[in-house]
Ligand SMILES: [Zn+2]
């Protein structure tokens with residue numbers, strides 16, 4: 001378990017804080033003044049240091065500066081009885097990662113530690129226990145279905161203009177897939193539904209392209225201390241998940257920083273490709289899309305759902321690259337076939353497939369290598385995986401309602417020609433799919 005060093009001259013207050021950490025199985029070191037604190041810090045290199053501001057021998061600012069110079073990875077939380085803006089600013093400038101005002105509770109500490117050390121080992125991924133809501137089965141609701149950028153307006157009014165966000169209610173969990181602009185309406189709906197009660201949910205991020213995270217600063221539950229939000233995703237190609245999510249809320253872009261949000265938000269980088277959220281089993285697979293982008297398959301008691309909002313099938317892409325680089329077409333074909341086969345197995349027998357179908361086949365010819373799917377390739381993938389229902393997702397911002405209608409019709413024709421019985425719909429904002437006992441209904445709102 002991790003180690004914390006408490007530097008505080010008030011014995012009673014130090015003992016109380018020590019108790020909080022011990023209860024959570026932390027190893028606790030204690031120092032009664034700044035000098036001893038610095039000495040213990042350098043000797044034991046704890047993960048976290050809690051430091052008071054007003055102490056004999058070396059004050060909290062001096063302790064921060066001394067430790068910051070020599071121990072970069074250690075996180076420092078300054079604790080103070082005073083809430084002066086100037087103290088806070090000086091502490092952060094001296095090297096503190098957080099500034100908390102007394103009285104200190106475990107809730108306050110743990111959400112602060114979650115912010116500064118999202119990768120810290122914690123109790124195993126559990127569920128969002130105690131959520132009180134009633135769904136007769138597994139319910140999937142679309143809050144944002146668009147790719148790339150929100151496109152509200154008269155031509156997108158039926159399918160919707162908001163970017164990627166899907167809500168799943170299953171086995172007592174609220175699981176949200178992606179935080180595109182659609183998450184704003186979801187947040188308002190959750191606050192209405194839960195009122196004074198705590199909203200506990202897990203947000204699974206596929207990747208941090210803007211259309212998949214841009215709604216987070218407008219998600220009401222992050223502004224209320226009663227709520228518990230766990231954000232899960234993989235480290236990006238150039239920066240960690242927490243860094244990227246905080247980046248879009250930095251001063252030039254947004255007035256409230258991620259660390260100042262009052263909700264309890266725990267950002268955790270996923271390392272494993274299989275994990276569970278309560279009783280819901282989750283498997284991940286990296287998609288073919290620029291940077292690090294995952295797709296998820298969730299197995300619930302009501303059925304399974306796979307979500308690949310951004311994914312480009314390899315077939316044509318690999319052939320084009322081989323042609324350009326004068327490498328072997330045979331090898332390219334084999335690589336593409338292998339990858340396709342692995343994805344088919346991953347999606348095999350899924351009840352609901354939500355897949356990137358951004359382009360028509362004609363458009364795709366001009367967008368090979370952009371990281372998105374084309375209609376016929378997506379339909380054939382879903383057919384091969386023997387999915388029960390395919391939902392076309394990540395609609396191109398240039399596609400109006402009529403265009404999406406035409407794509408659904410084309411996709412259904414392909415299914416009929418194949419002789420299979422798979423259902424096809426285009427994802428539509430507000431639409432719900434209920435999965436239960438091998439029966440499902442698309443319910444229009
Ligand atoms: Zn996207």
Ligand SMILES: [Zn+2]
Nearest residue numbers: 207209289310
């Ligand atoms: Zn993307």
